[in-house]
Structure formats: structure tokens, C-alpha cells
Amino acid sequence: MRDDDPRLPTSPGFWRSPLRGTWFTSVLGLVLLAGVTVLFLTGLVSYAAYNPDLAPVNDQTPDKGLLGFYLFSWPTDPYWLYRLTQGLHVTLGITLIPVLLAKLWSVVPKLFALPPARSLAHALERLSLLLLVGGGLFEFVTGVLNVQLDYLFPGSFYPLHFYGAWVFFAAFLAHAALKTPTALRAVRGRHTEERPPVPAPPGAGQSAAVPADEGGLASPLPDPPTVDRRGALWFVGGGSLLLLVTTAGQSIGGAWRRTALLAPHGWADPGGGPNGFQINKTAGYAGIDPGQTAEGAWRLVVTGRGGRTVRLSRAELLRLPQHSAALPIACVEGWSTADQWWRGVRLRDLAALVGHDGDPPDVLVESLQLHGAFRRGALRANQVADPRSLLALRVNGEDLSPDHGYPARVIVPAAPGVLNTKWVARLTFGEL
Structure with a gap:
């Protein structure tokens, strides 16, 4: 032809x-x-x-x-x-x-x-x-x-x-x-x-x-x-x-979520109650063993200047000064939540516990999860210093659910969702 x-x-x-x-x-x-x-x-x-x-x-x-x-x-x-x-x-x-x-x-x-x-x-x-x-x-x-x-x-x-x-x-x-x-x-x-x-x-x-x-x-x-x-x-x-x-x-978000019929995080918010809002990964998907997060087993390890380290139980964290912030979660997949009311310990206060008084440094956040690209995440000094940046222990007046990061998770204003690390096990402040 x-x-x-x-x-x-x-x-x-x-x-x-x-x-x-x-x-x-x-x-x-x-x-x-x-x-x-x-x-x-x-x-x-x-x-x-x-x-x-x-x-x-x-x-x-x-x-x-x-x-x-x-x-x-x-x-x-x-x-x-x-x-x-x-x-x-x-x-x-x-x-x-x-x-x-x-x-x-x-x-x-x-x-x-x-x-x-x-x-x-x-x-x-x-x-x-x-x-x-x-x-x-x-x-x-x-x-x-x-x-x-x-x-x-x-x-x-x-x-x-x-x-x-x-x-x-x-x-x-x-x-x-x-x-x-x-x-x-x-x-x-x-x-x-x-x-x-x-x-x-x-x-x-x-x-x-x-x-x-x-x-x-x-x-x-x-x-x-x-x-x-x-x-x-x-x-x-x-x-x-x-x-x-x-x-x-x-x-x-809000009532508009119900119109997102073709989006995986559309329709209505899942479940109900204070923890009834969108998530990406469940605790089961991330490989979180409930025994690791039990009250008597879990400790947050915080390391700072000169290797100074403290280990805090959830009860001890709750006795530290508590602060609140209304912040959404926004993910790379394009979905986001409405503002949720988070309550916990400021990251900059945790930095001060390990010798970083004044301007706090960067922090490396490590999770209990066994796999995933963001099992560890780093936050900049300006993010740590923001008074709304929290190690959150509660949301909307209730303890975090396992899927939302119990016993503790990071929440930072304007940060991508994967940097709001869930199931936090360790915080390392200083040079990364």
C-alpha cells in the first residue's frame, strides 16, 4: 500500500x-x-x-x-x-x-x-x-x-x-x-x-x-x-x-464532600463522633501492634542537645501544659478535612525539655509504623516554633482513635498530611 x-x-x-x-x-x-x-x-x-x-x-x-x-x-x-x-x-x-x-x-x-x-x-x-x-x-x-x-x-x-x-x-x-x-x-x-x-x-x-x-x-x-x-x-x-x-x-470538605462522587475521599465523612473524619492509612494497614500503643508499653523518646534524652508516657505528656489548635489535614491526593480541634503539647515545649530553649531547631519525627515512605519525617525549625504545631493527644474533645494516630501524632499548620506523622515513637531535635 x-x-x-x-x-x-x-x-x-x-x-x-x-x-x-x-x-x-x-x-x-x-x-x-x-x-x-x-x-x-x-x-x-x-x-x-x-x-x-x-x-x-x-x-x-x-x-x-x-x-x-x-x-x-x-x-x-x-x-x-x-x-x-x-x-x-x-x-x-x-x-x-x-x-x-x-x-x-x-x-x-x-x-x-x-x-x-x-x-x-x-x-x-x-x-x-x-x-x-x-x-x-x-x-x-x-x-x-x-x-x-x-x-x-x-x-x-x-x-x-x-x-x-x-x-x-x-x-x-x-x-x-x-x-x-x-x-x-x-x-x-x-x-x-x-x-x-x-x-x-x-x-x-x-x-x-x-x-x-x-x-x-x-x-x-x-x-x-x-x-x-x-x-x-x-x-x-x-x-x-x-x-x-x-x-x-x-x-x-464540609457538605461539599457529598458531591465528590468520583473521588475516593468523597461522599460523607466516615463513621461518626469526634474521630469521624477522613484518613489515608488505618492502624492495621500501617502494621501498628495494639500492644505497642498500650498505656503501660508506649513511651515517647525525645532527644535533643548533647544527646539529652527523656522518655515520657502518655500520662506524663497529659500533665505537661496543653494547648489547642484548629487545623485541617490536607494530603497529596487532593483531599482534606475540615478544621479539627486538636489538643496536646507544643513541639517547641518538647524541644525545651531536651535543652533547646529559645529558638527550637529542626526535628526528625519517627513513627511506630513498620512500612511506608514517610515512616520518618522531618520538620523545619519554623514549623517546630509555630505555637499551633502540636504533638496531639486528643481531637475534638476525645482521645485520638488508633486510626488517627493514638497514642500521639504530630499536627502542623499548612504541612502535607504525611508530615503530620501518626503513632509517634521518637522526636529528635537538632542537626538532621
């Missing part, structure tokens, strides 16, 4: 949809230009929140090199900051799925076009397109799987998603630089219909016809339309709106 045989995907005549064209693709591309930029920036922010340059225990991006140039000390104010940025990241990513799929469908003939490279510039464009399509699918697929299935890539999701994002965004920027001028011309000109195809030379047959639209996307042999391009855009927008209203509630 010849390359111009309409039975082959390498032939323009193979692709018959009348919807394809520069205007349709341009509108989708401009939406993605804005949306993917926000996704990339909020993703970088998420890595700063995870403190990847603080200590090896939190470093999920090996050999950061130049890619870590933007890292900064994650603030504790506003206390809902991570809830906002990560909720936006996940919700927007899910909402853009119909737009991404429609965009890929609209340009699929370009992926089969021959010859594969007409010049060095064309070869570079095709390579950027390959990285763009492959990187985009990788980022969206791994992101959705992580959101929907929780810990599908234990310990590896963070570097995979991080490096994949840089590859994808680099290709995205190159593609945007090449195609944005064409897209803007098409949208400003309101090319809702492409110019008719250039007639084929006499005797050349239908398959030789070439579309005259600027992007070369319109079919030379279109099938009869059943919907126009504006109608197709409304269909894509409707799909995005549907995903938005059925997932955003897991980030907003």
Missing part, C-alpha cells in the same frame, strides 16, 4: 472527522496552556512543602541538582495553604482530562504523518511532540492512579512524578513557543470553519487532496458533520465540568 492510500493512518484521507481543524485544536491548546502552567507551578510548590532539601528522610527527588533551585522554607501561614495549593493541583488536573484527550484526538493525524522528519527543525518539532504526548499521558495517568488508589507507587511516586513533570513541561514549553502564534491567529480570526480543501490535480484521485487550513488538521475527505466544532467544545467543557463537580468536594 502507498502512504497516500486512504486505508492507512499515514494518509490524510484516513482521518475523516469534520471536527478537526486549526480553530478547534487552538482553543483546546490555549486552555491547556493556562491549565498545565498552573498544574506545573502548584506541583513545584507541593515539593517545597515536602521539604526535600531539609533531610534525606524527606528527600524524594534524588540528586536534585539544578532542579532544586526553587526550594524554600515552607511557611505555616496561612494554615490552609497546602490544602489550597494541592487541592487546586489535583482538582484542576482531573478537570483537564477531557481537554487533554480532545486535544490529542484533534492532532492524532500529525503523529502518523510521513516523512517523519523533513528537516532538522521538523525533526526537533516531532521529538518535542513525542515527549509532549508521552509526558502528558504519563503525568496524568500516574497522578490519577495515585489519587484514586492511594499509595499505588509507594516511595516512588514522588520522584517519578517530579522528573516526569520536568520532561513534560520542557516539551510543553517548546511546543507552546512553536504553536501559540498560530493558535492565537486562529482564535482571533474565529475560524470556526476551515477553508475548503485545495482540489486535487486532475487524475490524482481524492486521496491527493490537501487541506488548506494553516495547521493542516482539517480532513481533505470529511464525513458529513453530526455536530459542529462549537458543539464539540461544549461537549468537552461539559465533561470537564462534570469531573469538577464530582471531585472538588473532597478538597473543599
Whole structure:
């Protein structure tokens, strides 16, 4: 068969949809230009929140090199900051799925076009397109799987998603630089219909016809339309709106959670009572032995300046000055709780017990859990110093439940959920 045989995907005549064209693709591309930029920036922010340059225990991006140039000390104010940025990241990513799929469908003939490279510039464009399509699918697929299935890539999701994002965004920027001028011309000109195809030379047959639209996307042999391009855009927008209203509630919380029908942490809060709010890992999943957390068995080990160490039972912790803070839990999967009322001992007070009076240092927090990427987590000095940062013993007026971290857990304003370590066994203040 010849390359111009309409039975082959390498032939323009193979692709018959009348919807394809520069205007349709341009509108989708401009939406993605804005949306993917926000996704990339909020993703970088998420890595700063995870403190990847603080200590090896939190470093999920090996050999950061130049890619870590933007890292900064994650603030504790506003206390809902991570809830906002990560909720936006996940919700927007899910909402853009119909737009991404429609965009890929609209340009699929370009992926089969021959010859594969007409010049060095064309070869570079095709390579950027390959990285763009492959990187985009990788980022969206791994992101959705992580959101929907929780810990599908234990310990590896963070570097995979991080490096994949840089590859994808680099290709995205190159593609945007090449195609944005064409897209803007098409949208400003309101090319809702492409110019008719250039007639084929006499005797050349239908398959030789070439579309005259600027992007070369319109079919030379279109099938009869059943919907126009504006109608197709409304269909894509409707799909995005549907995903938005059925997932955003897991980030907003409250009564809105009941609308998140497609989100794993949607619907109603689990159970009831003071401990009746969302969790990621149960005590059973984390391998917590009830015998380890029993009143007579558990001790918190706190180590500080010069190796000074104290061991505190839960009863002894309850006799220390108690403080309260209303804080949410917000996770990388995009879900969050409403503000819960936590009560316990300030982290900075525990630092003072082991010789760190005044400005407290960083702290390494270790859990009783047997496995998991964040069995140990490090917090920065500014997080330790915040008066709302607690080793929480109670929530909403009741002792923590086993699934919420009994006998003690960390709660820090604006920190990702995995750094609010549950089932705490040891705190080490000082150089990490």
C-alpha cells in the first residue's frame, strides 16, 4: 500500500472527522496552556512543602541538582495553604482530562504523518511532540492512579512524578513557543470553519487532496458533520465540568464532600463522633501492634542537645501544659478535612525539655509504623516554633482513635498530611 492510500493512518484521507481543524485544536491548546502552567507551578510548590532539601528522610527527588533551585522554607501561614495549593493541583488536573484527550484526538493525524522528519527543525518539532504526548499521558495517568488508589507507587511516586513533570513541561514549553502564534491567529480570526480543501490535480484521485487550513488538521475527505466544532467544545467543557463537580468536594470538605462522587475521599465523612473524619492509612494497614500503643508499653523518646534524652508516657505528656489548635489535614491526593480541634503539647515545649530553649531547631519525627515512605519525617525549625504545631493527644474533645494516630501524632499548620506523622515513637531535635 502507498502512504497516500486512504486505508492507512499515514494518509490524510484516513482521518475523516469534520471536527478537526486549526480553530478547534487552538482553543483546546490555549486552555491547556493556562491549565498545565498552573498544574506545573502548584506541583513545584507541593515539593517545597515536602521539604526535600531539609533531610534525606524527606528527600524524594534524588540528586536534585539544578532542579532544586526553587526550594524554600515552607511557611505555616496561612494554615490552609497546602490544602489550597494541592487541592487546586489535583482538582484542576482531573478537570483537564477531557481537554487533554480532545486535544490529542484533534492532532492524532500529525503523529502518523510521513516523512517523519523533513528537516532538522521538523525533526526537533516531532521529538518535542513525542515527549509532549508521552509526558502528558504519563503525568496524568500516574497522578490519577495515585489519587484514586492511594499509595499505588509507594516511595516512588514522588520522584517519578517530579522528573516526569520536568520532561513534560520542557516539551510543553517548546511546543507552546512553536504553536501559540498560530493558535492565537486562529482564535482571533474565529475560524470556526476551515477553508475548503485545495482540489486535487486532475487524475490524482481524492486521496491527493490537501487541506488548506494553516495547521493542516482539517480532513481533505470529511464525513458529513453530526455536530459542529462549537458543539464539540461544549461537549468537552461539559465533561470537564462534570469531573469538577464530582471531585472538588473532597478538597473543599464540609457538605461539599457529598458531591465528590468520583473521588475516593468523597461522599460523607466516615463513621461518626469526634474521630469521624477522613484518613489515608488505618492502624492495621500501617502494621501498628495494639500492644505497642498500650498505656503501660508506649513511651515517647525525645532527644535533643548533647544527646539529652527523656522518655515520657502518655500520662506524663497529659500533665505537661496543653494547648489547642484548629487545623485541617490536607494530603497529596487532593483531599482534606475540615478544621479539627486538636489538643496536646507544643513541639517547641518538647524541644525545651531536651535543652533547646529559645529558638527550637529542626526535628526528625519517627513513627511506630513498620512500612511506608514517610515512616520518618522531618520538620523545619519554623514549623517546630509555630505555637499551633502540636504533638496531639486528643481531637475534638476525645482521645485520638488508633486510626488517627493514638497514642500521639504530630499536627502542623499548612504541612502535607504525611508530615503530620501518626503513632509517634521518637522526636529528635537538632542537626538532621
